Amino acid sequence: GQQVMQIPQYQHVQEGEDFTTYCNSSTTLSNIQWYKQRPGGHPVFLIQLVKSGEVKKQKRLTFQFGEAKKNSSLHITATQTTDVGTYFCAGRVGNYGQNFVFGPGTRLSVLP
Amino acid sequence: NAGVMQNPRHLVRRRGQEARLRCSPMKGHSHVYWYRQLPEEGLKFMVYLQKENIIDESGMPKERFSAEFPKEGPSILRIQQVVRGDSAAYFCASSPLAVRVGYEQYFGPGTRLTVT
Secondary structure, eight states: OOOEEEEOSEEEEETTOOEEEEEEESSOOSEEEEEEEOTTSOOEEEEEEOSTTOEEEETTEEEEEOTTSSEEEEEESSOOGGGOEEEEEEEEOSSSOOOOEEOOOEEEEEEO | OOOOEEEOSEEEEOTTOOEEEEEEOOTTOOEEEEEEEOTTOOEEEEEEEETTEEEEOTTSOSSSEEEEOOSSSOEEEEEOSOOGGGOEEEEEEEESSOOSSOOOOEEOOOEEEEEO
């Protein structure tokens, strides 16, 4: 079955440092979504990427979708303590499939 | 427009009892998804429902688990004869009518189930 992997599992950074998490799929994805979950909270949608090679930015966050549509990355510039949480990617196979497969997440800690 | 609502937020059950988890999707959303999350793990898809129909239950254990989304009222995830391994956070998400290329899922606050 389809597998979605994320690395690293954990990342500890000093406030102000950059952070990147990588998402890799065993199969080609029709689109990919990123979610953030704060400790004790629920996943919150961040962004969706659809096109091969697509790059989207949200303030300090940059999202990329690989050319082969099998990998994606989330980069945070100059982390802040409010960035703390677990970042999940979720990939969908096929245009009519209804289910997203979530990666295991990358847990980010930001030290002040 | 209220978000996705789940209740109860916390549920404690003894082994062998039944657990009923409720999810009210956002207004106008007719697609509901249930996920299970173990501590410090990712989200595992369980079941996808539209009004009165189960579309995909491939992630749901064959025994003891069932889900419904009636014409009126919330979606319900039911776990019979709970065991300690059922202890987890159960999240419900909803989305509007599916479009061709992806859609955003809005998650509820989750129900934390503890089996003692």
